[in-house]
Amino acid sequence: MDSETRRRATLLAVLCAAQFVLIIDVVIVNVAVPAIQADLGIAPRSLQLTGVAYTVTFGSLLILAGRLGDLYGRRPLLVAGLVLFMAASLGCALAATGWQLFAARAAQGVGAALVSPNALALLVGSYRDDRERNRALGVWAAVASAGAVAGQLLGGVLTETVGWRGIFLVNLPIGVVAIALLLRVVPAASGPTPDGVRSGRLDVAGAALLTVLLGGVSLLLADPVELPAVGLMAIAVGLAVVAVRLVHTERRHPDPVVPGFLLRTRPVLVANASLLLSAGALGATLYVATLVMQTSMGYGPLQTGLGFAPITVIVLLVSPRAGALIERFGAPRLLVAGAALGVAGTALLAATAGVADDYWTGVFPGLALLAIGSGLSYAPTFALATTVPAEQQGRASGMVNTAQEIGAAAGLATLGALAAATATGAALVDPVVGYGAAAAVLAVAGLLALTLLSCQGVGGSRNTTGMTRSVLDS
Template sequence: MVERRAAWTVIALCAAQFMLILDVVIINVAVPSIRQDLGLLDSRIQLTATAYTITFGSLLIISGRVGDLLGRKRLLLTGLTFFVAASLGAGAAQVDWHLFVSRGLQGVGAAMVSANALAAITASLAEGPARNWALGLWAAVSSAGAIAGQLVGGAITQFLGWRWIFFINIPVGLAVVAVLALLLRDTPATNRPRINLAGAFLLAGGLASGIMALTWLAEDGGRDRSLAAAITAFVLLASFALVERSESTPVLRYALLRLPGVRAANATLLLNAGALGATLFFLTLYLQIVLGYSPLAVGVAFAPITLLIMLLSPRAAKLVTRFGARRVLVSGLTVLAAGALLLARLPVHGDYWTDVLPGMLLLAIGSGLTYAPTYIAASSGVTAEDQGAASGLINSAQEIGAAVCLAMLALIATTAAGPGGSATSLAEGYRAGVLAAAALFAIGATIAVTVPRRLGQATEAEKVAS
């Protein structure tokens, strides 16, 4: 059982994560309104999203490591305050550059919070049923937050205006700061609180360049910029690897990747998050462009899978306690592949209830089953002083996987659709993209077989105690 203080701390940390993940997606529905109010050029629209994801994704590992060295509570509260202030700036933006800068600063705060929030959970709860429960709740908000953004963003934009998708973060963020300031137990700084600054800058720059390369890859006229960014990413990450080899306090201990659970969890989440995000992206476009749904209607269409994921993820953690992470993870990824295969037949004159919802429900079931065992495996066998780095690593796998797979699958969909932009050709492109996503889920299921069989499973004594 989890003591009351620990339970409320976990709930507050999960509320913070839900807010951060929501902000990755929530802006998508509001882009047309922002474009009109601020006069955004079409060539700069994507910066409303990428300014956040680049800083968020590239700083997660470093933020987790700094939390390991200097104490997580300090990083968490600083990051939340930073995120709230940047949200105020984004909501009050009067020109485009003000919005882009504020979104980038939101990502900085989000990285400080997300890596250290997950580390605070895994470091404070020993491996077993209590940690599995907490990570099941974390999995629910992490996976459902990205989908709920469609509904929340559509409703807020339609009834309150686009600025409130940022202003809503202020009361929520301040409430979480107050709760965590009272309840969260701090972790002492290590005896060697030295940070490898050269490695940190090289890693952040390499990851940021890689994310930009993938973002530009799918854009018209962006191939040259994508190639230049990819070369930059390769040089910086190669330099990072060389610098880390001679460091006594590395940003990322390579020993983490030798743990079979950590290695498999990061690989499967990279594929899972990317394939699922791309599939939902194609479904959003299919509902809006091919079937003619409004943004709010699209949000409502996604509501059932959001609810199902929220319900299933905590129960998936209990299944891990009983059967182990491998069985649950392989089962979930198999269901995801089946859902994607079902959706790969999207017709031009389709119907939501018969052509979309059944496949979406399978995606929800699969997603609800996979995220909890993934986070459990990603933290198993990791020492308390490395939980921040491990948390940053698994969160980075989620963010980078989304960028990698979306760019790759969008390219497949665009090629399959061909020129013209008719409903028929677009539907054909979406089908090709979703079919490729099914293949990625299947590869993930194959990798998941390498997770140790009893990882996450409760001992007989723990089963009796629970």
């Protein structure tokens, strides 16, 4: 193994480790919420802020952070983001009141937003060979998709063994190692183009409007303070005004924060839309499954967390293989196959809900199919969404990460709320409705992927320039 291959392998490992921690922190607090409430005395209506404070800042700043990386280089954004994330994690662990915890969680989200899109853009830009890049994206996808599931496992284990503060302290040693390795393997002048030359300027007005819009949408979906219908409507109207203003600003700016060609390129647009839907379905399904195990099946936090261990293993085994399968079958076919398996898995969960009352017959089979489908889908999604010119990869990476975060929030807010609204008796959710709705959403994602089957050469074995041109021309 030559020195450059070792450098790329180390870079892939550290970027994936950082992304794993960021994704885990989206859901790791779920199982710990009762312990946090008991320790800090947080009012029940404010408990959602333990998750919302993180996801709102994370999801709303991803595109802006990716654009900053395009303009000013990846390494400074990555290091600054990790330092902020670590400091905020320590703040979470030391929080003595609910509002201290919420503020620290929001700061965590800012740090995570600086890291995630620039890590993905740096990974994509480090590989000139399509085969190596697709395999690397398979590993990245395994980490991204497994992190959403593993957070449930780690949250349960750490909460029950060392206490809820341990779920934040575990970020510190990982962050220190990640920073040390990044400074070693990433050149100081690393930029979005091979020669390190950066062009363009920051669209400040567009970035501000986009951040407000994404943050507002995230808050509206989460509704952490349970606003009345009139309040929700007022916020929705305000966000519509912001959206109109954003479109007007972007059309007039010579270098908009979201260039129009990204929204007009069919593979990029479909990949983002498909991920938004699938992330929403996955998030809602995991939420419903968690409640079913803790209520109907009577499992504690540790048992519930361990229930997601085999699912995490499945994703970690399948996703790296998906990166190699892109070369053989093409990204669109893998997206369709992944969506089909996801539909089968959620439909099976709906069919066994209330009939099979133990994990191995009522939860595991359906989640296993969903895990295989997710494992097959994520690598081709990231491959399609980031197949753009080098100077645009930060923005493209920000877009696909935003789709994942907003999708997860939307899925929980809509599908989770639907499952809760239709529950009867002492049940917190109606699993048949929740799983069935997730299956319908995944079916739509699969239909979107079908529209890409006519695109020739996506994910094929060409150099980066040729691959980019084939996607943009499709």
